[in-house]
Amino acid sequence: MNWLRRTSLRLWKHQGLRYLVVGGTNTALSYGVFALCYHLLAPYVHYMAVLVCCTVINITVAYLNYKFLVFRTRGSYVREYLRFYGVYAVPIGLGFLLFPLGVEVLRANAYATQAVITVITVVLSYYGHKHVSFRRGAPPAAP
Numbered sequence: 001m002n003w004l005r006r007t008s009l010r011l012w013k014h015q016g017l018r019y020l021v022v023g024g025t026n027t028a029l030s031y032g033v034f035a036l037c038y039h040l041l042a043p044y045v046h047y048m049a050v051l052v053c054c055t056v057i058n059i060t061v062a063y064l065n066y067k068f069l070v071f072r073t074r075g076s077y078v079r080e081y082l083r084f085y086g087v088y089a090v091p092i093g094l095g096f097l098l099f100p101l102g103v104e105v106l107r108a109n110a111y112a113t114q115a116v117i118t119v120i121t122v123v124l125s126y127y128g129h130k131h132v133s134f135r136r137g138a139p140p141a142a143p
Helices: 002-012 015-041 047-071 077-105 110-133
Strands: none
Touching (some): 002 015, 015 047, 047 077
16 A cells, blocks of 8 residues: 555656646536536526636636646746636637537537537647746746
């Protein structure tokens, strides 16, 4: 059991692995929030309103998880949060274009459409977060 614990702790030190674990958890949670909200609210409000609300909730939760568990930064919360949204602007915009395309044009299931969009978002976001949202300042120059 000690070997398993040591190995787990050693693996957890790798940022890429942490990103995959936390990202997978965020993805499952985000999809669950979307599915629940869509199920409860779609009969009463337009699906794009549901999507916007879920996006704000899910990005905020993801930001906190990535900040504390993956990138472990101590930077300004507001500045990082705004950069985090900046990185997500492309996947969010893509999602807002692809979701109606899937649902209205292709007549695809809303849940399946959002699942595909979620996978695309995860793939696009890692490098953006690593190099923009949570970038560390340049190392000090040697004397």
